[in-house]
Amino acid sequence: MTSLTVDRPTTFDVHSPATGTVVGTYPSHDELAVEAAVDRAHGAATWWRTAGFAERARRLDRWRAEITRGRDELADLVHAEMGKPRSDAKLEIVMALEHLKWAARHAEKVLGPRSVTPSLLTLNHACRVEYRPFGVVGVIGPWNYPVFTPLSSISFALAAGNTVVFKPSEYSTGVGVWLADAFARAVPEHPVLQVVTGGGDTGAALCRSRVGKIGFTGSTETGKRVLAACAQRLTPVLMECGGKDALIVDADADLRAAADAALWGGMSNAGQTCLGVERVYVHTDVYDAFLTELLDQTRELRAGSGDAKIGPITMPKQLEVIRRHIDDAIARGGRALLGGLDAIEGQFVQPTILVDVPEDSAAVTEETFGPTLVVTRVATMDEAVERVNDSDYGLGATVFARRHGQAIADRIESGGTSINAFVAHATIPTLPLGGVGASGFGRVHGPDGLREFTYAKATTRQRFPSPLALTTFTRSAAIDSAVDRLVSVLHGRIG
Known part of the structure; x- marks a missing residue:
């Protein structure tokens, strides 16, 4: 069963x-239901872990094929639940499949x-490191990219x-259930991926449960509550939180x-993107020309239903945030x-x-999380970098420059920066994705993303007794003297 x-x-x-x-009605799972799901996940964990990498890869490939065959249905569901245009929903699905x-x-x-x-003092040991799964991971997903982000x-x-026990957003629950049902067709033997549905209480129950780690994506404020709940069991957390990304020209x-x-x-996505551009800093020499170009490209762009390229604002309460930000900007001279x-028309x-x-x-x-851009003139790229980092x-961040793009990007304090393309680093499976500061910690994607859901285990095997036996009460003064001379040679001749 994929839902409870x-x-x-x-x-x-x-x-x-x-x-x-x-567009859908779902149960609000309480703490007992969440704990039952986690218990079932623990029961399936040994089978899934011992299946090995190759068999897991085969099953995940089957899941990928299920998603691919059902991508039109899934895109329709994304469109219905959170309003994203179908073509953008399909693009999101493609990125998820790649990762x-x-x-x-x-x-x-x-x-x-x-x-x-090993080191010179421990040459008698053979050393090995491996990365072990936590067992059960809880994932709390967002609504704005309900396929790509949780699948990361x-x-x-x-x-x-x-x-995995997955709690999708209450705004896009059907998408999460659909993904788990597709997985169950690929892996029918055991409840390897389950869904629990509900609001904040369901997510809090998952944080307090016996999961080995929580992967969270959402706002910074919600992330703080997730951290507090996970602290009760010292459960480690991957935090993908909000952003206020900038683009430099x-x-x-x-x-x-x-x-x-x-x-x-x-x-x-109606500006509802953690990695979305909300601030633009433009060199004064091209500021007016850039604004002209931006306005020319924007004038025919409209938010609406049907075939419109911009959909509605998904969360009703976000409209007040957008309204407050625009009002404050204009009241203060913007x-x-x-x-x-007057751009706010109902949910659009x-x-x-x-x-x-x-x-x-x-x-x-x-963080505005709406279709707004604040464009600011700067005298130099030094000023632009300073404002981005403030x-x-x-x-994330984006830099457009022909000669000094890399030098500018290197000075930006963010989890990732793309040069001469928007958010390319998030679409490339080999690169890590995550933030710093209030944007969270931990990484998805790439090797770092795989290691994020494991713990490192070190193993040593003594191959032969050491001539310099150190960890014993039988250690002699002669050995101490030999080690002292060796340390002087190894570490005392620097500089």
Whole structure:
């Protein structure tokens, strides 16, 4: 079973953010239901771990094929539950499949046992390190990328040999259930991947349960509550939290490409992207030309239903955040070159471009999570880097420059930076993804993402007795003297 039932369960509805209609009803699983799921996951953990890397890869490949065959249905479900245009939902599914394939194919190489070299004082030992799964991993997923983001944790945790209990967002629950049902068709023998559904109480129960680790993606404020709940059992946590990402445009940048990247980075998914562009810093020499290009590309872009390229705001309460940020920016001297307060139409927000906004305004310092861009003139790239780094967040960044892109990127304090392309580092399976500061800690994707769901185990085997036996009460003064002379040779001739 991929979803749970309890006696007389309370339920909740998932509503389409575009129309308000109910698109699904699911049980609100309580602490007992969550604990039961975790117990079943522990029961399946030995079977899944001992299946080995090759067999797990075969099963994950079957899951990938199930998702691929059902991608139209899955994209429709993403569109219905959180409003994303179907074409963008399909793009999200494609990215998820790429990372799932990479995790399955590379887990053994990254996590398998390997020999390491001992030091001169311990040459009599053979040394080995391997990466062991935690057993059961709990994953709490977001609604804004309900396929790509949770699979970044789920697929890597599964490839590493863990079973998983997944709590999808209450705004995109059906997507999580669909993914688990697809997995059950690929792995029908045991409950290797299960779903528990509900709101914050269900997530809190998962944090307090006997999982070996929690993989969380969501807002920074919710992340703090997750950390507090996990602290009760000292459960380690992977935290993928919010962002306030910036895009830098140098004087020699390709302005058409930079404007296109800023537009997609800021407006796609209605701006509801942790890695989305919310701040743009442009060299004064090309500031006016960049704004002209950006406005030209934006004028025909509209939010709406049907075939519109920008969908609705999924969470109703986020509209107030967007409204407050725009209002604060304009009240403090900012100007809306496009959009503004009248851009908010029900659950839809039209693209908004703000300029002359003070750096200490909410629109610059807080995560907006809406289709807005704050574009700011800077005199130098030094000023641009300083302003980018003057933030509590450090998730990602983008730099457009022909000559000094790498030098600029190297100075940005973030988990990843892409040069002359928006968020490319998040789409490449071999690269780690994660943030610093208020954007969280830990990594998904790549070798770091696989190791995130394991613990390192070191093993030594004494091959022969050491002539310098150190860890014994029979150690002689002669041995102490020999070790003292050896230490002087090894470490005392530096500098």
